[in-house]
Amino acid sequence: MTNIYDVTIIGGGPSGLYSAFYAGLRDLKTKIIEYKSVLGGKIHVYPEKLIWDIGALPATPAQQVIDNLVEQGLTFDPTVCLNTKVDIVSKENDVFIITTSTGEKHYSKNVIVAVGGGIISPIKLDLEGAEKFEVSNLHYTIRGIERFKDKSLLISGGGNSAVDWACDLLDIAKDITIIYRGEEISAHEAQVKKLQAYGIPIITQTSIKTLVANEEKTKIKKVIIENKVTNETATLVIDEVLINHGYDRDQSFSFDNAIEPKRDEIRNYFLQTNTGCQTTIEGLYAVGDIAQYDGKIHLIAGAFQDAVNAVNSIKLTIEPDADKMATVSSHNNVFESRNRAIINNTLLNV
Numbered sequence: 001m002t003n004i005y006d007v008t009i010i011g012g013g014p015s016g017l018y019s020a021f022y023a024g025l026r027d028l029k030t031k032i033i034e035y036k037s038v039l040g041g042k043i044h045v046y047p048e049k050l051i052w053d054i055g056a057l058p059a060t061p062a063q064q065v066i067d068n069l070v071e072q073g074l075t076f077d078p079t080v081c082l083n084t085k086v087d088i089v090s091k092e093n094d095v096f097i098i099t100t101s102t103g104e105k106h107y108s109k110n111v112i113v114a115v116g117g118g119i120i121s122p123i124k125l126d127l128e129g130a131e132k133f134e135v136s137n138l139h140y141t142i143r144g145i146e147r148f149k150d151k152s153l154l155i156s157g158g159g160n161s162a163v164d165w166a167c168d169l170l171d172i173a174k175d176i177t178i179i180y181r182g183e184e185i186s187a188h189e190a191q192v193k194k195l196q197a198y199g200i201p202i203i204t205q206t207s208i209k210t211l212v213a214n215e216e217k218t219k220i221k222k223v224i225i226e227n228k229v230t231n232e233t234a235t236l237v238i239d240e241v242l243i244n245h246g247y248d249r250d251q252s253f254s255f256d257n258a259i260e261p262k263r264d265e266i267r268n269y270f271l272q273t274n275t276g277c278q279t280t281i282e283g284l285y286a287v288g289d290i291a292q293y294d295g296k297i298h299l300i301a302g303a304f305q306d307a308v309n310a311v312n313s314i315k316l317t318i319e320p321d322a323d324k325m326a327t328v329s330s331h332n333n334v335f336e337s338r339n340r341a342i343i344n345n346t347l348l349n350v
Helices: 014-025 041-045 062-073 130-135 160-168 189-197 300-318 333-348
Strands: 004-010 030-033 079-081 086-092 095-100 105-113 119-122 152-156 175-180 202-204 206-213 220-227 233-237 240-243 247-250 284-286
Touching: 004 014, 004 095, 004 300, 014 030, 014 041, 014 062, 014 300, 030 105, 041 062, 105 300, 130 206, 152 160, 152 233, 160 175, 160 189, 175 206, 189 202, 284 300
Parallel strands: 004 030, 004 105, 030 079, 105 284, 152 175, 152 240, 175 202
Antiparallel strands: 086 095, 095 105, 119 247, 206 220, 220 233
8 A cells, every 4th residue: 555645536527526626725645536538527428518507607518617627627636547447445444445347456545436426328229230320420419519500300319308409409400300219208398398389390109210321321311210109110311310318327336345335215326425525434425416415406516515525524634733624716825826827828918
């Protein structure tokens, strides 16, 4: 155990990144472990969505929020381990041992669990050969709404994500058709009514039967859909296909029996904490969506508060005489040279 960190953060989404920033601000030796190849967490699922619920930020595209969060989270140069899946967390002699799927071990005095609702992946279309169109016009998320301009779009799915995307693309796509395998669309009523007011076809009890390729076999040219009740089929000529069938959720990792924290009584995956985000295990904290406590705020802004509370608690366990919280940024010497560099750069560009 030659390289023991003050805090290791499992998860590189908004709560994990802000935990890393604030831990660096509090001069803690910090590591982030992230399963994916990039930082940013679940926001990557909807990079073109506008995010409204972060204080002092106007409606901001999710990708820009990701970029800002990553830049801020890496301010104090935490160690970052990407493409790293945690298998089990144990504890020995007051040090947590985080073992990954490859058998690699990471050591830390404290652990912040910031994995949200777990590792999520979009449920793929269950049709042979569909994967070859993912590089052209078969989509599971939208990374640039401009590609749908003046295009015929088929959306498969009846939940909030599918219907929200349809609403966002109303004035961009040439035409939109929604199909859904269920009897009724399950999305918010107001959004469904908006689509109906625009005359958007919503075809229920129907799913994709066949994807018909163009002559070069590189793109989907037509989609054959099938009514699951009557078995009747219809052919749609389309430019783009968007699949929103939900997500597979990996419950991520487990804890050694000796340090198994108390979980939410109803939703067993989530961890019970106090308002300081400490679980029932000393040194183990949970922030963001995975944390459950009275008064919990399920917003990105709430995740930031969780991060601050957890890191302040950790700082005081390591240094009991430390300030209860970090000095505000306008008076913090840590930012003095950084502020000067930003101001000088601004003046040069005037």
